[in-house]
Amino acid sequence: MEGKFITLEGIDGAGKSTHIDWIAKKITGRGLGLVMTREPGGTALGEALRTLLLTHPMLAETEAMLMFAARREHLGQVIFPAITRGDWVLSDRFTDASFAYQGGGRGISVNRLDVLEDWVQQGFEPDLTLYFDLPVEAARSRLELARNPDRFEQEKCAFFERVRSAYLDRAHKHARIKIIDANRTIEEIQADISVILDSFLP
Ligand SMILES: Nc1ncnc2c1ncn2[C@@H]1O[C@H](COP(=O)(O)OP(=O)(O)O)[C@@H](O)[C@H]1O
Ligand SMILES: [Mg+2]
Secondary structure, three states: OOOOEEEEEOOOOOOHHHHHHHHHHHHHOOOOOEEEEEOOOOOHHHHHHHHHHHHOOOOHHHHHHHHHHHHHHHHHHHHHHHHHOOOEEEEEOOHHHHHHHHHHHOOOOHHHHHHHHHHHHOOOOOOEEEEEEOOHHHHHHHHHOOOOOOOOOOOOHHHHHHHHHHHHHHHHHOOOEEEEEOOOOHHHHHHHHHHHHHHHOO
8 A cells, every 4th residue: 555645844943844843753663664754755765855946145046946956856866766665755845835936936837837847746736734824933943042153044024925825825724734823832733733643543
């Protein structure tokens, strides 16, 4: 039997990394094989592209195409093989992030991103997406305490407002995307995730 593909989404600082190990334990606790991965990245080439994407100035279109180029490697080398052999895959970000960041944030049209998505995924999409929704100001203040900002994290509040609203638009259009109110304690958020996973996991 094929494995399932779960993705985590949200603006920088929303809590994806905070929750990923806990989610992984819920999955492996059911005796399922699991591959944990991330985007951009997930392969040696993808990680090299990630470094460029997070540090090197480039045009919005270049950024979008590099994201999808890394994604094509990720699908072919990691995600498809894992799912085919029956493992589950848990990825910190996937294509919804391109619609949010390169679409909402950078202003690339949904139609153009749809073309790249069709080209790279040919109809494949995650089985379940947990979208951590957090007001931009709250994410900012969490991040200020946490780390040095990368090329995306250095963007202004207005950029992240556009990213967040693009995420929310997409979440409202796709039933696979579950909106999680991330503006609460870690325990409250985990209780929500538990309910979602309990109805999803075998
Ligand atoms: N529910 C929460 N309440 C308070 N702080 C949190 C919460 N979730 C995460 N954080 C903190 O916010 C920062 C950003 O979280 P992180 O998981 O790295 O976000 P992301 O991976 O989505 O960018 C980290 O320092 C983390 O410890
Ligand atoms: Mg993270």
